[in-house]
Amino acid sequence: MKAKRSSCVLVTVSLAALLIVSMFVAGCTSNGTTSTVATPATQTPAGAAAQTETLTLTGSTTVLPIAQAVADAYTKAHPEANIQVSGGGSGVGIQAIINKKVDIGMSSADVSAAQKAQDSNMNIITIAHDGIAIIVNPANTVQSISLAQVQQMYSGNITSWSSLSGAGVSNSNNQIVLVGRDSSSGTRTYFDSSVMKGVNDSMSMHEDNSNGAVLQEVAQTPNAIGYISIGYLDDTVKALPIKLANGTLIAPTVATVKDKTYPIHRDLYMITNGQPTGLANDYINYLLSPAGQQIVVAQGYVALNS
Incomplete structure (x- = not known):
């Protein structure tokens, strides 16, 4: 009986010693002063994607x-x-x-x-x-326009296509529909300074919020006139050459903006x-x-x- 009791005591003491050592090692690892192995959460996998x-x-x-x-x-x-x-x-x-x-x-x-x-x-x-193109509906027979005429239209002094020689559409209503940009538009700002030159825009002008919206409205409205960046031009509208004082016609193209012969460039x-x-x-x-x-x-x- 004594031999058995001594064996049990020895096993118990050994287990207790092992437990104490284990706790000491764990304590050293958790406070970071002994262990040098990174935990999985701090490891960066090889080939990981760069941060967005x-x-x-x-x-x-x-x-x-x-x-x-x-x-x-x-x-x-x-x-x-x-x-x-x-x-x-x-x-x-x-x-x-x-x-x-x-x-x-x-x-x-x-x-x-x-x-x-x-x-x-x-x-x-x-x-x-960039250049700003003056656009009309393809149904309009007008072939060119001067900046003075554009100013007269957008100020409300010219209200009918019949006032322009060779202009108009194939219906009895030739009332000009003015399409422009809203007040936050840089295109509107440039148009007002370079074309309107301080003359107020007509209160009847439709104010659209993008080049694309102006393009669409003019394309869908036979009597409309509008202005857009040359980057938005397509065959749904007709871009009018500008008639200079000497009678020269200058179309809104990349080439004429590049050489600055087109008068509305920026x-x-x-x-x-x-x-x-x-x-x-x-x-x-x-x-x-x-x-x-x-x-x-x-x-x-x-x-x-x-």
Whole structure:
């Protein structure tokens, strides 16, 4: 009996000693002072995807097709980049930069002194050139127009196509339907400064919120006249050559915008708060590269160095 009791005591003591050692080792591992093996939660698997970085752009619907096409091309090579592009108009894009709501604002009009005063750190980057085309419905027989006539129409002083020689549609109603852009539009801002020259737009003008909306309304309205970026031109409307004072007709094309013979031409911009960094910097550098400028051309605009 004594032999058995001694054996039991020995086993019990051995188990207790083993338990104490185990607890000591566990304590050393948990406080990190002894163990050097990372837990599974802190290990990075080989070949893991890079962390997603987001870039946000908003503003001009003229610049939007360029911005989206560049984003699509960039993300093909950099799938970790999440680039979000939205419209709203140049005014929206500039204000979003002033309020630091986005990474890049897009504008098709010059930034005003008042807007610059709200953000002294504003960085304005020219990314392409563009022209504003005067468009009518294909049913209209008008073949050209002067900027003086356009101004007279949009001011409400000319209200009928019958007032223009050779103009009109095949119905008894020749009342001009004016189609323009809303107040946040950079295209509207440029049109008012370069064509209207301080003359107020007629209250009868339909205000659309994008180039695409103007294009669609003119395409569907026989008596309409509108203005859009040359990047949006297609065969659903007729783009009118501008008749200069000497009688020369200049059509709105990439070539005439490039050589600046077309009278309604402008620059397109992207705007950042200070010098761009990270993904914003990479995106803009790609846009300004030969590959990016080819995308500008493919979208129907004029590249910077073409």
